[in-house]
Amino acid sequence: MIPQFFARICAASLLALAFTASPALAEDWAPEVFGRLQYDYTRSSGDESGFDLDRGELRTGRIGLSAKRGDTKLKAELALNNDGNAELTDAYIKQALGKSGWDVRAGQFKTQNSLDEQSSGRFLVFYERAAFTDAFGFDRRVGVQLENRGQRHSVYAGVFAENANDTAFAGGHAAAVRYVFTPVQTESRLLHFGVSLRWREAGDADFRYRQRPVSHEAGAILATPKFASDDLFGGVEAAWIDGPVWLAGEYGQLRANRTAGPDATYAGGYTEAGYVFGGRRTYDHNKFRRPEVARPVTAGGPGALILAARADWLDLSDRAADGGQLTTFTIAADWFATSHVHAGINLYRAEADLGSTSSGLAPAFAAYRLAGGMSEDVTGASLRIQFDF
Template sequence: MHQFSIFGGTSALLLVALLPALPASADTPWDLKLSGRVLYDYTQADADTAAFDVDEAELRSARLAVSGKTGIVSFKVELETDEAGDIAATDAYADLAPKGTSWKFRVGQFKTPNSLEEQTSGRFTTFAERAAFTDAFEFDRRVGIAAHTKGQAWTFMAGAFGGNLNDTPGNEGFALAARGTYTPIHTDALIVHLGTSVRYREKGDDQANLRYRQRPFAHIPGRMISTGSVGESDTLLGIEGAVLRGPLWLSSEYATLTSDLAAGGDATFGGGSIEAGYVFGGERTYRGGKFDRPKVDQPVTEGGYGALAVSAAFDTLDLSDSGVDGGSMDTVRLGLSWYPTSKTRIGLSLFQSDGDLGTSTSGLDPAFADAVRAGVRSDQVTGFTLRLQADF
C-alpha cells in the first residue's frame, strides 16, 4: 500500500485564507466577493417491510464563502454548517493562471473532477439529492493539486489528491482523477454535452477498508444498502451526456467502479441515472462543462410569476459482485420546483426506492439492519423531500 500526502490540511487552509492579505498592485487590486446559501429540507418516508418511518426536518446546508481575484491569482474559501452545528471547510483553494497559456493550476481543497451531476452545484441540481451512485462511490472534496484548461467547446481537469481537509488528509490515502467534456453543438437553440471521467483511489495505511453504501434517496434516513468495508483501492470510469433545447433538457450518466478487495480478487459495481425535464417560464442553463444557474424569464421581484420546472428521473445502483452482496437499489424520482427568482427555490422531490437489501448490515439504518438479520431480502421506501433554498 502506498502512502501519499500532498500537504497538511491546516497549512493548505491557511495558505488560501491568507491570500486576500497578500499585496496587490494599484493596477490589480483584489476583487472580493461574499456569497452564501441556505438549504432547508423536510422529509417524510416509510418502508413497506422494515420498521422504517421518517418524518423530520433538517438544515441541510448553510454556507458562507469569500472569493477574490487579482492579476493571475484567484481564490475561494467556503465554510459550511448543518443540523449538527459543526463547522467544516468545503472549498478552500487558489488558482494560478500564468500568462501566455490557457492552463490554470489549482491547489487546496476542492471536488475531484468526476460526474456531470457532482460537478453541478447543489443549488442548480434538479432534485434535493443527486443520483445514488455519486454518493455510494464517494465523489467528494479532497486536498489536492490539479491542472485545468478549457476551449470554446471543451474542458479538461486532472489532479492528484490526498484526504479531506476536515480530517487528516495525509492519513487518508490518495486519489488521482481526471475529467474531460466536449460540446459538439453549442448554439443559442441547442447544446449537446459529452463527457467522461476517471478516478483511481487507495486507502491510507491506518484507514479502514473502502465501503460502498447508499440511502433511499433522502439525506435524513440512514443507509439502505451497503457492501461493508471490503476494498483496498478502486478504479472508476464514468461517462455522461446531456442535451438542452430551450426549456427542455435531458441528461444521463453511468459509472463502473472496480474495487480491489482486501479478501483477494476484485468486484465491479455500477450505477447510473437518466433525467428529463421542462421549465415553464425559464430555462436550465449550461456553462463550463456543467449545469449553471437557472434562467427565470419573469421573476417575482419584477412583477412576474417566476419559473416552474417539472422533472422525472430514474437511477440505479448495483453493489453486488464476486462474493460481495451489498444489494442493489432502483429509484424513481418526480420533481416540481418553483423558482420565484433565479436565486430562490421551493422544490418537491417525490421518490420510490426499490432495494435488494443484500446480506451486509455494516453502516445501515437500524431498521434495515434488523430487516437483513430477519432474512428480509427486499424492501421499498416511498416518500418526499420538500426543499427551501436561497443563495446570494
C-alpha cells in the same frame, strides 16, 4: 474539532477583514461574498421494515469569499455540518499558466468526476444526487489539478490526498481525470459528452460502499462490508439542452480491489428529463448552472416552474461483496421565484434488493435484514426552501 473550527473561522474572518478594511486591496482583487441556506423537510416510510422518517433539517448553511486579480483566483467557503460544527468545503488558489490555455488549481476541491456531482447543489432540481455518486465516494480532497477549458474540448487532471476536515495526509491518495466535448454550445442549446476516471487508495480504513433511500436524513439501505484497499472508477456522461427542455444521463462502473481475496465490480447510473416553464436550464464551465427566470416575482412576473423526472439505479451486487441493488424513480417540481430563491418538492419511490449483510445499514433495515427480509421499498417526499446570494 473545536481548535479546527476556530482556526477556520479566524482564517475566513481575517481574509474578509483584509479586503473590507483596505479599499485599495478590495478594488484590486474584486472580492465577492457568497452563501446559501437550504432547509429540507422529509416524510418517508418503508413497506416492510418499519422504517419511518419525519424530520426537517437545515440541510446546508454556507458562507464564502472569492477574489480575483488578473489571472489569479482565490476561493474559500465554510459550511455548517449536521453536528453544528463548521467544515471547510472549497479552499483553493487558481492560476493561469501564461498564454498556454492551461490553469493550475491547488487546495481543497472536488475531484473531476460526474456531471451531476460537478453541478452545484444550489441548481439541482433533484435534491439528492445520483445514487452512484454517493456510493462511490466522490468528494473534496486536498490536491493539485491542471485544467484546460476550451470552447469545444476541456481536460482536467489532478492528484489528491484526503479531505482537509479529516487528516488530509493520513495515507489515502487519489488521481482523477475528466474530458468533456461540447460540439454544440450556444446561449440556448447544448450538446455535452464527457468521460472521467478516478483511482483512489484507502488510508487508515478500507472502503465500503453504501447508499440511502434518497433522503439525506435516512440511513443506508444498501451496504457492503469494509473490504477494498483501492478502487478504480470510470464513467461516461451526456446532456442536451434546447431552450426550456433538457435531457441528461450518466453511467459509471467501479472496480473495488482487496489485498487478499476476490475483487468486486459495481455500477450505477441515471436518466433524467425536464422542462422549465418561464425560463430555461443553463450551462457553463462544463456543468449545469443557475436556471434563468424570464420574469421573476421581483419584476412583477410569475417566476419559473421546473418539472422533471429521473430514473436512477445502483448495483452493489457482486459475489465477492454483495451490497444489493437500488432503483429509484423521482418526480420533481421546483418554483424559482427568482434565480436565487426557490422552493419545491421531490416525490420518490426507492426499490431495494438487500445484500447479504446487515453491517452498515440503518437500524430499521439492519433488523429487517437479520429477520430474513430480502427486499424493501421506500416511498417519500422531500420539500426544500432555498436562498442563495
